[in-house]
Amino acid sequence: MAKVSVIIPVHNAGRFIFDTMMSVASQEYTDWEMILIDDHSEDDSVKIIKDFISIREEKGAGQKVRLLSVGELRGAANTRNAGIDAAEGRYIAFLDADDMWEPEKLKEQIDFQEKIGAEFTFTGYEFADESGVSVDKIVRVPFRMDYSAALKNTTIFTSTVIFDAEKLSKETMHMPDVPSEDTACWWKVMKTGIPAWGLNRPLTIYRRSGGTLSSNKMTAIKRIWNLYRNVEHLSLLRSCWCFVFYAFHAVMRRI
Secondary structure, X not given: OOXXXXXEEXXXXXXXXXXXXXXXXXXXXXXXXXXXXEOOOOOOHHHHHHHHHXXXXXXXXXXXXEEEEOOOOOHHHHHHHHHHHHOOOXXXXXXXXXXXXXXXXXXXXXXXXXXXXXXXXXXXXXXXXXXXXXXXEEEOOOXXXXXXXXXXXXXXXXXXXXXXXXXXXXXXXXXXXOOOHHHHHHHHHXXXXXXXXXXXXXXXXXXXXXXXXXXXXXXXXXXXXXHHHHHOOOOHHHHHHHHHHHHHHHHHOOX
């Protein structure tokens, strides 16, 4: 087995972080390290993480769980980048602090990644409510995406992504400090000619908080438009063209 470094940024995630950590600890693939990076949490996130680490140490659990602190509010991009820089594994996997993995996630995805020799893979996922209960909505993913396709379809979900650090430099993996930093990162990698390969299995559980969907949709629209125009520097015509497809795919993922 090649070690997987699981990068989990944490900011006021006390309601969810234990379930998230347990979903990593329950993986069938056992060669992993968990790196949690606290971004100035003001709730009980840090205490929950420290208690989790203490219990594992008392039980003599083999895998390493580390808690890092960035010391001030730095945002998801810089927090994830700190985790990437600290990672010791060959594979870099991302997991948000309120999401969860199915027990077979790492095993199936690493098998898939090694079989095709991919630098960058992602998987399907399933929507859940705040309690982590499935809402019976599964997102299917394509087998292969290049830069052009990714501009029109933001189906790559952060908590499903794995990079191969033997084939990609950590600098290449670093996320830009812009809104929707994860999408900007995928585009940055694919713009070099590296495709993303999709394993069409719902191996991640994506929690969605209630009561903020309309706000989130408008924020997402503004962010994707900013990426087109100010990060990727697409023309107005191409931005509009890509946006039509982006909107279509976004709606289809939610119905």
